[in-house]
Amino acid sequence: MTPDPAAGATLAENAALTPDQALAEIMAGNARFVAGAPVAHMRDLAIIRAKAAEGQWPIVGVLSCADSRVPVEMVFDEPIGRLFVTRVAGNITTPEIIASLEYGVAVLGIKAIVVMGHSSCGAVKAAIDNPEVPGQISALFPALLPAVYMSQSRDPMAVTRQNAIIQAATLINASPVIEAKVNAGELKVAPAIYDVATSKVEILPIPAGMREQSVK
Secondary structure: OOOOHHHOOHHHHHHHOOHHHHHHHHHHHHHHHHOOOOOHHHHHHHHHHHOHHHOOOOOEEEEEOOOOOOOHHHHOOOOOOOEEEEEOOOOOOOHHHHHHHHHHHHOOOOOEEEEEEEOOOHHHHHHHHOOOOOOOHHHHHHHHHHHHHHHOOOOHHHHHHHHHHHHHHHHHHHOHHHHHHHHOOOOEEEEEEEOOOOOOEEEOOOOOOOOHHHHO
């Protein structure tokens, strides 16, 4: 099911989606993007003209890295209004990120949250090397260091995968709003990795002991 936001029935269609259906929609979009056959851009102008001024109708929230090589709406081939996107270097869970996604869950009714890291992540590489850096860049490191320790590796991809899992689990554990929806089966929180070379998104499991129920 792919509701058309310009058709006027999206609120009812969104409410009928299950968390699994919402994730399946955006992963189908990623498959179109990988195949070089996206369709969302063809709908965006109609949406801007018809509906965007009236509000938003997202089905999935995304916590993504700020990296410019990760164009989230394009990656999932979703038009304007379908994704509620938050971005910060290293896709880490800050109080502001959590508050934003809580709004998406409690007010906008999103059915799933994808916490998406990506290959060749500069923030992850910097956290591994832990160099002297200017300004407040080093403020990112403490949130990323658990992934370095838990992955027991200095391989950036291994650390990036672990970080996506940790941040997804942290998002649930730090937010009673999100946790309640997950426990009720009304929301899924899924870690993921985007490969900047292939454009493919991989959904990752959260291991037992780290809120496994969020991806059941």
